[in-house]
Each structure stands twice: as structure tokens, then as C-alpha cells.
Amino acid sequence: MTQWQQPGDRLTLHQIRRWNTGVWILLGVLPTAVAVLDAPPGRKYWLLGLLALIALCHTVVLTRPRNPVLHPRAYLGVLALVLGAASYLLDGGAAFYIVSLPQFWLFTRAPRDAITLSGAAALFTVFGGTLGQGWSPQFLTGNAVFTVVAYAAGVGLGLWMHRFIGQSNERQEQLTAELAVTQEELAAAHQRQGAAEERERLAREIHDTLAQGFASIVVLAEAARSAADTHPARCAQQLTSIEQTARENFAEARVLVGSAPESGVAPGSLATTLRRTLDRFVQDTGLTVTAELPDLELDQRTRVALLRCTQESLANVRKHSGAGTVGVVLAGFPGGVELEITDDGRGFVVEESHGFGLDGMRRRMAELDGELSVTSSLGDGTRVLATLPVQPQDGS
Incomplete structure (x- = not known):
């Protein structure tokens, strides 16, 4: 699968193929069909039949690319033969070949297939024109030269595009990988931040509730011990306060460990x-x-x-x-x-x-x-x- 045929790019490739189909029909198939209307009946009907055949094959490959009967490579082979036949019947078909050339890059999986099949189509186009006109100087300086030049330009442009798109996809994959790493690091940072904030919240709650309560218990216990012999009533009051503070601390502890609903202030x-x-x-x-x-x-x-x-x-x-x-x-x-x-x-x-x-x-x-x-x-x-x-x- 070529770099521009990755699953994430199928919609874009399909749109390019549809756009190319319109150009191919408008500038390739229709002008070729019009050009053969004045030809002898034998040539005219043969060429119109071939054009209808290749248009049908193109429709099948475009709408059903996974069709087991007509694989894209098989379609391109038929296209190469039709280009050669059109060149023979029209005494030259460089224009039709040039308009059809992008298809060899849009319907292949690797540059090697595109180069091979478009080269075969160029060879058939030159050979068909030669059969139709013979080895005349006019042909050699006309359709044959344009076909060869178009093939060379198509190979150069196709390889450049393949390399450019490949580098773009590599960069995209690199950016995607970097984004994934960044997201993981960000999630870890958020997790650490959340843990730190939760520790700080718990420390503040413990300081404001349990620690203060225990400090009160210590002070009250010291006072109760001092008043145990001389002020029994005062000692009993302080013991009551110790008990109450301990109960409140117990309730706050249950809140902190999540075993009781949030308390501290009544609704x-x-x-x-x-x-x-x-x-x-x-x-x-x-x-x-x-x-x-x-x-x-x-x-x-x-x-x-x-x-x-x-x-x-x-x-x-x-x-x-x-x-x-x-x-x-x-x-x-x-x-x-x-x-x-x-x-x-x-x-x-x-x-x-x-x-x-x-x-x-x-x-x-x-x-x-x-x-x-x-x-x-x-x-x-x-x-x-x-x-x-x-x-x-x-x-x-």
C-alpha cells in the first residue's frame, strides 16, 4: 500500500480519484470519441466500443476497488491496451495517454507498478501510432515524442510526489507519536498534581480537625490531672470535654477516610x-x-x-x-x-x-x-x- 493510501487518507484519495475521473472523461474520453466520429465505420465503431469498455472498467474499479474480478492492476493493463489501440485507430494518441497518465499512480500500490504499467502504456501508444502512420518523421516528432516526454515527466513527478507524501506521512506519524507521548506525560502530570493537591487537602483537614482536637485533648488532660485532687468538679468538667473532643475527632476521622458523609457543619x-x-x-x-x-x-x-x-x-x-x-x-x-x-x-x-x-x-x-x-x-x-x-x- 502506498504512503498516500493509508487508512486515514482513503477518503482524500477517493476524492482525488473522482476528481481525476471527471478530468479524464472531459479531456480524454470525450475528445477521443469526437475525433473518431469522422473516421471510417470500422475504426469508429471499434474505438467507440473500446472507449465504452474502458469507461465501464474504470467505473467498476472506482466504485468497487476490492472487486476480485477486475483488480486495479488488471484495469490499468486494459487501459494500456486501449491506449495503444486508440493510438493505432487515430494514427496517434499522445493526448489521450497524457490525460490517462495520473491513473497509473492513483490505482497502484507502489511506484514500481506505476512506472512499469505507465511505461507499457507509453510503449503501446508509440507502437500503435507507428502501425497507423509508419515510421514517418512527422510521427517521430509528434505523438511519439510527446508520449515519451509525458512518460518521463510523469515518472519524475510521480516519484517526487510519492517521496513528498511519504515524508509528510512520516512526519505525521512522528507528530502523532509525540502527541501520544505528550498526552501520557500530561495525564501523568495531572495525576501527580491531583495526588499532591489531595495530599495537601488531607493535610489541611487533618491539621484543622484532628490535630487541633488532639491538641485540645492534651491541654484538657493536663488541666484535669492538675485539678484532680483540688478541684474535682473542674476535673470532671474537663474529662467531659476530653470525651466530647475525642468523639468529634472520631467523627472527623471517619469523614477523612470516606466512611461517613461530609460533616463538620450541619446544613x-x-x-x-x-x-x-x-x-x-x-x-x-x-x-x-x-x-x-x-x-x-x-x-x-x-x-x-x-x-x-x-x-x-x-x-x-x-x-x-x-x-x-x-x-x-x-x-x-x-x-x-x-x-x-x-x-x-x-x-x-x-x-x-x-x-x-x-x-x-x-x-x-x-x-x-x-x-x-x-x-x-x-x-x-x-x-x-x-x-x-x-x-x-x-x-x-
């Missing part, structure tokens, strides 16, 4: 969940908390993000700030919602803080096209402001 109002979180914080730390928490109807992702932001901020207050008072304000505005958490603790230099918690909050906000602003300085407390672009509806 509906975020304010209820935040109040419960703040009550636990007051119970565990004894700090004073002021809160403004209107009921806002928000989507699940927004509620989870704001809850995690609150939990991380409260954990930082408990571990680092030394504050006595914490303020939490939730507010909705057209096109968004914001959560502000402030404390009157010792503060810190924001530029020098590179903790996982703050970075995790920033990334969580960025995933929802939101922003996290942290303002603090030594001795002046800390202000955390989370803003998300949502469309909340005020609840009643």
Missing part, C-alpha cells in the same frame, strides 16, 4: 455551629468571648471554610496569644460574607509567621475565590478577617 445556619464552637472554647479556656452571629443561609463549602477558619483562629488564640478576650463577628453583605476574629493578646509579627495553619486558611479561602487578611503587631492583639464572594440569603 442550614452557620451561626448555630459557631455558637456551639465558641461555647466549647469558653468552657475549655475560661476566656471571655463576645460574638455577633446573625443567621445566614450559606452553601456547604462556605460554611465549612468559615468554620475551619474559626477553629484555627481559636486554636492559635489558646496556644499563642495569651489573650483574655476574643471577639467574633459574622456579617453578610451584597455579594459576599465576612468573618472577623479578634483578640487582645500579645500579638506577633505577621511577616515572620510561616505556620501551616495560617497558610492553610489562606489556601482554603483562595479555593473559594476569597481572601484572608491577618493584622497584628507585638502587644496589640490580632485581627483575622476572612472574606468570601457568595450570595447569602438572610434567614429569619
Whole structure:
């Protein structure tokens, strides 16, 4: 199969064959038929019959190329004989040969077959014209020369086209192979990126839930141990908090391993969940908390993000700030919602803080096209402001 007969190019080759058929009929068959109309009846009917035969064979090969009776090579052999006969009956058939020459390249599988069959057709054309006119100088300078020149030009052009198309197909195959490799590499990169993003998400979730819960359990356990002998009631309260925190951690662990539906924030109002979180914080730390928490109807992702932001901020207050008072304000505005958490603790230099918690909050906000602003300085407390672009509806 030639390079231009690859399965992906069959439609294009078929279109070229159809276009060539129209040219062949218009410039080859019809002019030859018209030219023989004034010939003696014997020659006229013979040539018209041969033209009808070769036109029928051409139609069969064009419409049924896999026909077992008339193979394309057999058709080209018949065409060569008809060209020789037409040259004999018309005393020369160079024009018909030239118009028919592309078929020897369009209906063959290899350049060698095209060269051989078109050469045989050229030989028959010259020989038929010689029989019709004899070895006259006019013939030798006319139809025979044009036939030989057309054959040589056809071989040169055909080989060049075959080489050009072969190189194009090789380049196409190379590009296809490179594309396949690139797609595989891209898929692998996406897979690695997805795995990295999933690891980062799990690390953030573990830090914001399990790690904070375990840290609370450690602090509460230390306080309960200290109060075991002197303040039994306080110790019992702290043990209750430890139990509750452990249960919450267990529930969060089930979410992380996929054995429970996503939890953390009950459907509906975020304010209820935040109040419960703040009550636990007051119970565990004894700090004073002021809160403004209107009921806002928000989507699940927004509620989870704001809850995690609150939990991380409260954990930082408990571990680092030394504050006595914490303020939490939730507010909705057209096109968004914001959560502000402030404390009157010792503060810190924001530029020098590179903790996982703050970075995790920033990334969580960025995933929802939101922003996290942290303002603090030594001795002046800390202000955390989370803003998300949502469309909340005020609840009643």
C-alpha cells in the first residue's frame, strides 16, 4: 500500500480519484470519441466500443476497488491496451495517454507498478501510432515524442510526489507519536498534581480537625490531672470535654477516610455551629468571648471554610496569644460574607509567621475565590478577617 493510501487518507484519495475521473472523461474520453466520429465505420465503431469498455472498467474499479474480478492492476493493463489501440485507430494518441497518465499512480500500490504499467502504456501508444502512420518523421516528432516526454515527466513527478507524501506521512506519524507521548506525560502530570493537591487537602483537614482536637485533648488532660485532687468538679468538667473532643475527632476521622458523609457543619445556619464552637472554647479556656452571629443561609463549602477558619483562629488564640478576650463577628453583605476574629493578646509579627495553619486558611479561602487578611503587631492583639464572594440569603 502506498504512503498516500493509508487508512486515514482513503477518503482524500477517493476524492482525488473522482476528481481525476471527471478530468479524464472531459479531456480524454470525450475528445477521443469526437475525433473518431469522422473516421471510417470500422475504426469508429471499434474505438467507440473500446472507449465504452474502458469507461465501464474504470467505473467498476472506482466504485468497487476490492472487486476480485477486475483488480486495479488488471484495469490499468486494459487501459494500456486501449491506449495503444486508440493510438493505432487515430494514427496517434499522445493526448489521450497524457490525460490517462495520473491513473497509473492513483490505482497502484507502489511506484514500481506505476512506472512499469505507465511505461507499457507509453510503449503501446508509440507502437500503435507507428502501425497507423509508419515510421514517418512527422510521427517521430509528434505523438511519439510527446508520449515519451509525458512518460518521463510523469515518472519524475510521480516519484517526487510519492517521496513528498511519504515524508509528510512520516512526519505525521512522528507528530502523532509525540502527541501520544505528550498526552501520557500530561495525564501523568495531572495525576501527580491531583495526588499532591489531595495530599495537601488531607493535610489541611487533618491539621484543622484532628490535630487541633488532639491538641485540645492534651491541654484538657493536663488541666484535669492538675485539678484532680483540688478541684474535682473542674476535673470532671474537663474529662467531659476530653470525651466530647475525642468523639468529634472520631467523627472527623471517619469523614477523612470516606466512611461517613461530609460533616463538620450541619446544613442550614452557620451561626448555630459557631455558637456551639465558641461555647466549647469558653468552657475549655475560661476566656471571655463576645460574638455577633446573625443567621445566614450559606452553601456547604462556605460554611465549612468559615468554620475551619474559626477553629484555627481559636486554636492559635489558646496556644499563642495569651489573650483574655476574643471577639467574633459574622456579617453578610451584597455579594459576599465576612468573618472577623479578634483578640487582645500579645500579638506577633505577621511577616515572620510561616505556620501551616495560617497558610492553610489562606489556601482554603483562595479555593473559594476569597481572601484572608491577618493584622497584628507585638502587644496589640490580632485581627483575622476572612472574606468570601457568595450570595447569602438572610434567614429569619
